[in-house]
Amino acid sequence: MHRGKAIVLALVGALTMGWGCQAMADDNAVIKGKIVFKGDVAKYKRSTIKTNKDPQCKKSKKKIGTYAVIFNKKTDPITVRNVMVYVKDGLGDRTYKAPDEPVLLTQFGCEYKPHVFGIMAGQTLTVKNGDATNHNIHFQSKVNTQHNFTQPKKGMTKDLTLLKEDTFFVKCDVHPWMGCHIQVFDHPFFAVTGKDGTFELKGLPAGKYTIEAFHEKFGKMSMTVEVASGETKTADFTYAP
Amino acid sequence: MSSELLPYTVKPHPVTGVYSGKLGVWLFLASEVMLFGAFFSAYILLKVGAPLEGPAHWPLHSERHMSWMIGGFNTLVLIISSVTMVMAWVSLKSGNFGKARMLLGATVALAVLFLVIKITMEYIPHWRDGLTTNTSNFWGIYYTMTGLHGVHILGGIVVISYFIGPGSKLWHENPEYYTNRIECTGLYWHFVDLVWIFLFPTLYLMS
Amino acid sequence: MSGEHHKELGFFRKYVFSVDHKVIGIQYGITALCFLFFGFCLIMMIRWQLAYPGEPMPLIGGLLERLMGAKWAEEFMPGGRMTPDFYNALGAMHGTIMIFLGVVPLLVGAFGNYVMPLQIGAPDMAFPKINMASYWCFAAGGVIMLSSFLVPGGAANSGWTSYPPLSAIAQPPAAGWPILFSGQTLWLVGMVALITSSLLGSVNFIVTIIQLRVKGLTMFRLPFFVWAQFVTSFLLLLAFPPLEAAGVLQLMDRVAGTSFFLPEGLVVSGQVAMVQGREIAGGGNPLLWQHLFWFLAHPEVYVLILPAMGIVAEIIANNTRKPLWGYRALVYSTVFLGFMSFIVWAHHMFMTGMGTSISAFFATTTMIISIPSVIILTALIISLYNGAIRFTTPMLFALAFLPMFAIGGLTGLPLGLPVSDIPLHDTYYVIGHFHYVVAPGTILAIFGGIYYWFPKITGRKMNDTLGRLHFVFTFICMNVVFMPMFFQGLAGVSRRLFDQTQYSWGAAVQGWTITSSWGAWMLGVAQIFFFINFFWSIWGGKKVSNNPWEATTIEWSAPSPPPHGNFATEPVVYRGPYEYSVPGMSKDFFPQTAVTEA
Amino acid sequence: MADAHADVSKHVRVYWIVFGALIVGTTLTVVVANIDLGHTTNLVLALMIAAAKGTLVAAIFMHLKWERSASVWISLGLCAVLFTVLMTLPVLTVNDYPPGVKHDRTGSWDMLPATTVVEHEGGH
């Protein structure tokens, strides 16, 4: 019985692996770019969050700041961090298998790391508490289950799977400032801008795509990009509020 | 067979003056009074504390799209059904089972008419107009109270239909017992009518 | 009606869908004892978390993981450690199960159903089929309640009081699950079923007591237990419908998007006017629920205690071998208590922003209601005077009831006065208070009742040695469990805390919490005596006569166990219920149905 | 209801009279509601008419006029008292605030969004 199961599993695994390799070989177009900010940077000052409700928050790190708008001031031009860029349309009815490795969401220093991230439907999300304090994880999801649970101890982890496409906010109700954005996709073509403000969507099949950028303060922007097989195209977004 | 019935199921108790079923129905109606009383109490409390403007405000009479004609007509339907019900009991008392059965049938027909009017001429058009349970608390309590009343009507339909159909065997075995049961059903049915007499002005007419 | 039955009933008609009040009473009894034990298991788990917060639960943690599966354990007890959600769910379900599925069905459903018709000489309840419907509604409600432990998100976790807005926003149904399948919604549906069961039962009880008393049994010849059942039934009949209404309203809030209990400007977790991922209009009043809820729940307290007093009165009269002292005062006090219990409810709401005049009104009614309680207790204690007290097993429980109820009742005083309620409201003091009334009070009375009427139900007596051991350990452990709660409460520890050591006053009395927890586990162990005794005695207990306690009330003149229809010939009553030690008689009891001494 | 046996036929006339009265009552309710007599007067009138109709239904159709059973009357009396309690005490209680309590529409806040929240908007 068990052996039979294992064989079937191995076969399925081999088939999907093979299919995946083949897909990789063919689908190698790349869209990359950066998120530029044009406007008054001083209008979006960050302020320090007073964590004195919970001294444990201070123990991990000195200070934490508001996270809604973070600029990469050292890049030229000034770019925006934590922007989610993803393929909104154009993949047709292709289906993609979620990767086996989990996405890790850590609570550390009373902040969520990462603050913005994407995950594939069916992929495991591991939520971990890295603080010696009590954290509550409250999903404000609309399609997926509105998980609302607590991790009172350091080192606690919990595995979840999100099953449907969704965009939502996650909050800690114990530390009201803590929040992060999760976007669930049914494909692997998404990226979040980091310290350099750039993104890269790799391994796309040739085609015409609508790609969209989402920032929690500045909102959504989209553009259409057409790529041929093996081609690399640049698509820069500019937020000018 | 009737010798095995519990005492006072058919004949009234010499001291208390009622047969058990009737006392039971009165007690049940007392609890129903408390049930609807709680809803009316909730209605008053919500209305007194309702916001005067804003999305959740208590709608003015003119905003309710509620036709007193339909409500009034339904009131008449229920009043007539109460009369047919009590007449059915009178017919049984004078031994006329055929007439009673016809009158009971009329009661059921009127009850069904009430529900059909309620649903097709009020619930469905209201819901289509976007007046749903989460429009405001007036609409919420309107749907809850009339819905609960509707469930009571439905219950009445089931019980009366039972006595027209399979339950009518009892008439041939023990007519007095059957008459008593119709009287009890009647008490319930008049109570449902009575609730509507209060619901009608509260929901349809008051501003 | 019952006229249709034939001599040979099938197994199902005889034991499962029976219309015989005795079978229904036993069904109620067994089911409710199971629920009582289940509710007790929940609290034993809670006591672990309270005593040793955050420690993995030994044995039980692993056992539950085996039993419920890894997925369940991952959600509710990862690594054997209870999550706060699960803790809240256990607390809420403990309260609900103990009150609505355990104690009330035992007192009213089991004892009321079995004993009351026998005590008034009736062949059955007035409406046997409604009686059966009442039991099956109760069973359905229980199953719905229990099934809520298996849905994602777990059982209801907003407290047994289910205060909205918390209960309205809590536990949105998981993706892919029907809207009704969330703990709190199932709780509401289950409550509606339980309320229906209680309503059916109470109509039946009142009609039976009014209509089916045998010849000569006037109202003032009724045993006190029947009076207690009579008043209790009125409480159930008239107090439960408002909770049913409230339950329907909350169900609408959870399922249909209304906002009866949700005001405007609600910001839940940073989202404006969003509840369970749905926009709401607002404009409701959270206090509306509390009014409708406590309109039931205060009379419910008397539903929990009056039948227990009835049982205790029966046992005391029988074992002191003399009439109850002040029988009429007892009856009038009970009726008055029942009525007053309807107009004291807002003393549960003193802290909700109440003005002086209304709080003074409710404080006054609360003080007034304490007087009949004092009268009842005093009458029962004075009944001991001049008696010849037999320390039988049921009598031990009945005697222990008196001081325990005294503690429970007296500690209600500081909670009934608004000012002293300020520091004590919603602390462990409240828990100590009502548990003293319900656990060492009512549950001791229930045990007493089981030992007392067991010979009537089975024809056999329960073992006395085991009974005494059961009594001693139960009595001690009950006090070890609940006495520390008063100190915790005075210290300021709030109830329903997952980890009270977060607060310095909680940490300071953590030792008492541990004591209390050990008491609870010991209490659980002590019940082994009862289990052994109960099951062994059903088959192996000593066979006894129809009237082993030499009692006077009518049920003892029926055969044990009573046949269908109860009495071979309809009994006739000649005298009051407690004619013990009548001077000039050779025996010290004079049954109600006996014409002469012979 | 032993006496009811004899005069059942006499009842029938009463039933028809009550039926007429109920129809008149219903008409009256509607007429009165459509005349503006001030909020309170309208309310009181509507409730009084409803109460009169309800009394007729209870007294005649439900035979309370001929009911002689003390058990029924005591139960209903108790129910009436508790009904009154249920209708008055909660609303009295929620209207007895200590001074300074703010319980208007904005409730916990100083102001609420000007536009309605019912319009759907993406994001949080």
Add this chain to the structure above:
Amino acid sequence: MYRNLLRMLILVIGGCALMAIVSPAMAQDATAPSFDVEITGTYGPFLPPDVSTTGHQSDLLINTLHWFMGVLFVGWGIFFVYCLVKFRQRPGHKADPKPVKAKVSKYAEIVVAVFEAALLVGLSIPVWAEVKEGFPTEEENPQHVRVVAEQFAWNFHYPGPDGVFGRAGPQFIDMASNILGIDPDDEHGADDIVSGELHVVAGRPVIADVTSKDVIHSFSIPVLRLKQDVIPGMRIPVWFNTKDDSAGNYEVACAQLCGNNHYSMRALMVIHATQSDVDAWLESAKPEEFDEDEFD
């Protein structure tokens, strides 16, 4: 029978004594609460320290009631035990069915009723009126603060130097930077301070307006004998005053189940000796710009 009774009594008393001896030994050391300041006062199995000017009244009521309860219980208990011993069934003893004619119980009941009435009218109602409705006048220079509860935090809103609270509305809420939804366009709001700590001065009365954003909480400060349910949709003012020598750190608790993390919904209350200490703290609690260099 008598011997049985004695054996039982010994068992009961012995068991209770055993538990009483064993239980303190089972007590753990209290885990240190997680504030980084020491909590003032000693806490034990009785009423916590009282630092308010009104709390002695409710303490008086509680103590009186417990003495009263004790007397009543002991009275009952003595009679109860006397009956159990004196009227136990034994050879030669028969029950006397004649009802006792003693008036004692009636007198006892009257005494109970009168005592309760006296406490109600003499202590409870007037103190309730004082505590709930006797707000300090503006001449007494009360400190105003708004308390906004949410799952699972207490937020304290101070009006700042201008003494006027900024207008608040849910539409302005940003959970990271504007948790109370203070209107950014309101000039009164610019100097407002929002913190998770309550800072007051010893001896200066405080008027706190308590509200909730989401569910029902209960604003409970045991050392002040203060408790007020926080009802969403209502803003309820409460007042308290602290003793002159009460400076120290105390805890604010939530006393009404408000969700899964109800237990961790606590806040720090600091009673300062002087107003200047409070002002200094308010200054330090002002929002400050986040130093980007500190950010990785």
